Amino acid sequence: MLVIVSGSCFKRDTEQPVAAENETVITIHLDDKKQTIRNFGASDAWACNFIGVWPDEQRNQVADWLFSTAVDEEGKPKGIGLSLWRFNIGAGSAAQDNIADEWRRTEGFLKDDLTYDWNKQAGQQWFLDAAKTRGVDQFVGFTNSPPVQLTKNKKAFSSDGQQANIAKEKYDAFAVFLATVARHFQEKGIVLNYLSPFNEPQWDWTNGSQEGTPYTNQEMFDITRKLDSIISKENLPTKIQVAEAGSMVYLYGTSGKPTRSNQIEDFFSQGSTRFLGGFNSVDKMISGHSYFTSAPVKDMISVRQLVNQKIKSVSVPLEFWQSEYCILGDQEEVPGPGKDTGMVPALYVARLIHHDLTVANASAWHWWTSLSVYDYKDGLVYADKNKTTGKVEDTKLLWAFGNFSRFIRPGAQRVEVTSAKVNINNPVGLMASSYVNAANNEVVTVIINYSNIDETLRLDMPTGTAGASQLFITSGKAGEDLKPLNKIDGTEAFQVPKTSIVTLVTKLL
Incomplete structure (x- = not known):
């Protein structure tokens, strides 16, 4: 029996059974376990501080799209269920005029007399509360610059x-x-x-387009040591995260910046003079950004292989978090300039997420600007550039990300997926990955069809028994934004249409 997932309908076609040779069997190896998934997240920089004080209707809609795990009366998710929210601890540039675009400045809690004004960043604080209310329970406080009261200039x-x-x-x-x-x-x-004190320390940050500062590895080590001492003394339930590398290549190589690179080895090899692995408050992870390594395809794959190899080489058990990405610049296969709410950037980012999870073995994946007001491919949601009110708009990219974030919950474990017939890690064809949510006794399988050919698939679990599967589709068609489809049983074939993403949530018997 073939279950067809089409653009606008879902039906059982009992009159024309599909021959086995037309099917691709996806084998899920439940006993071949990989990394544990901690979270999927995004940040509030920068527009949230304005949109967070908009009228309730608009700001609640944005919060629902980002954080909600509820469904409507037809079973369609109301949001993508982010499990982590990144709160930008501002440096206070909003009180100055040396960053030209005020939408890229931040307010700051620290006052000139070094006391605190907790009423600042009100819009961002609204989204922080909205995330908490909707079930998010993991938060990162990150800085792009120390407060202006403390900086050299x-x-x-x-x-x-x-x-x-x-x-x-x-x-x-x-x-x-x-x-x-x-x-x-x-x-x-x-x-x-988590506190993340450093952001992309490899860049010079001199052009004044946004907050930022370079750091050498030694400077990062010295500041982290100070922060670890205070967190330990005050018994705060907070871990310090490093290194938010501006590109993954700085995690394992020097790339022309020897004092700001090779950060996996420099921070987590026990022979290093900058070893952070012995500090109680330092999280046993290292973070990097996927910028400038998402294309061409061969580089996307090789860079992630090198990250994974380097992490395995150090003495400290270490996780990798991909902690920031948006489509940036003209070097991408899908260039950053020009807003596009459709499926082309959505598939492009889904492909990158797949490779970050399956090649780099990322335990977390975070988007950069959740809300954008620009003519650029940098937003999950878009809003008018207006300080008081306006329109908000979702994107296919939002829902493509949701195929991962909504269903792969914290604590899920990735398991090996293979196929005897095709390469199911094909960056221009089929890409499939599976994750066991043990708490719910279910397997989540995300299948990306990057090609222009419909594919017929069937799941196989040699070491487990698959029960019913609920399918969800995201495609370029209106309304297909994590649209729920009829359930199938564990042995039925199903179709993944061209240029679409289909996620199966399969109960284990």
């Missing part, structure tokens, strides 16, 4: 592009600031599970 970006824009004698004050922010939100009932 009293700005939120660098003057020389060579060293950190904060003097050594201010490291303690920066660490105290971060710990104070974490403690404040803990008292409000929102635990910042």
Whole structure:
């Protein structure tokens, strides 16, 4: 019996059974376990501080799209169920005019007299609360720059592009600031599970287009040591994360910046003078961004292989988190300039997520700007560039990401997937990956069909018994945004239409 997933309908075709040779069997090896998935997330930079004070109808719609795990009366997800939210701890550039676009500045909690104003970043705080209310329970507080009150040039970006824009004698004050922010939100009932003090330290950050500062590995080590001491002393339930590398290549190689690269080995090899693995508050993970390595395909694959190899080579058991990406620049196969809410960028990003999870073995995957107001492919959701009200718009990219974030829940474990007939890690064809949600006794299988040919598939679980599968489709057709389809039993064939993503949630018997 063939179950056909088509653009606008779902039916059982009992009159024309499909011959076995026309099917591709996807074998899910439940006993071949890979990495544990911690979360899927996105950040509030930068528009959330404005959209968060818009009228309830618009801001609640955005929050539902991002965080909700509820379904409507037809079983369609109302949102993509992000399991982590990244809160940008601002440097205070909004009080200055040296970053031209005020939508790329941030307010800051620290005042000039070094006391705190917790009413700042009100829009961002609204989204933080909205995430918590809708079930998100993992939060990262990240900074792009220390507060302007602590920087060398009293700005939120660098003057020389060579060293950190904060003097050594201010490291303690920066660490105290971060710990104070974490403690404040803990008292409000929102635990910042992680603090990420550094962002893309390889870049010079001198052009004043946004907040940012370079850091050498030694500067990162020294600040992390200070912050670890304070977190441990105050017994905060917060871990420190490094290194938010601007590109994955800086995690394993030097790439022309020897003092800011080779970060896996420099921070987590026990023979290193900058070994962070012994600090109680440092999370046993390393983060990097997928920018500039998503194309061409051969580089996308080889870079992720090298990241995984380097992580396996160090003495500390280490996870890799892909902690920031959006489609950026003209070097991409799908160029960044020009807003596109359709399926082309959605498939492109889904392909990257697949390879980050299956080749780099990422335990987490995070998008950059959840909300965009620009003519650029950088938003899961788009909004008018208006400080008080306006329209909001979802994208196929949002729902493509949701095939992963909505169904693969924290604690799920990736398992091996193979096919004897085809390459199911084909970046221009079929890509399939499976994850066991043990808490729900289910297997989630995400299948991306990048090609222009419909594919007929069937699942096989040699070491388990598949029960009913609920299918969801995301395609270029209107309404097919995690659209639920009829259930099939564990042995039925199904079709994945061309240029679409189909996710199966399969009960284990």
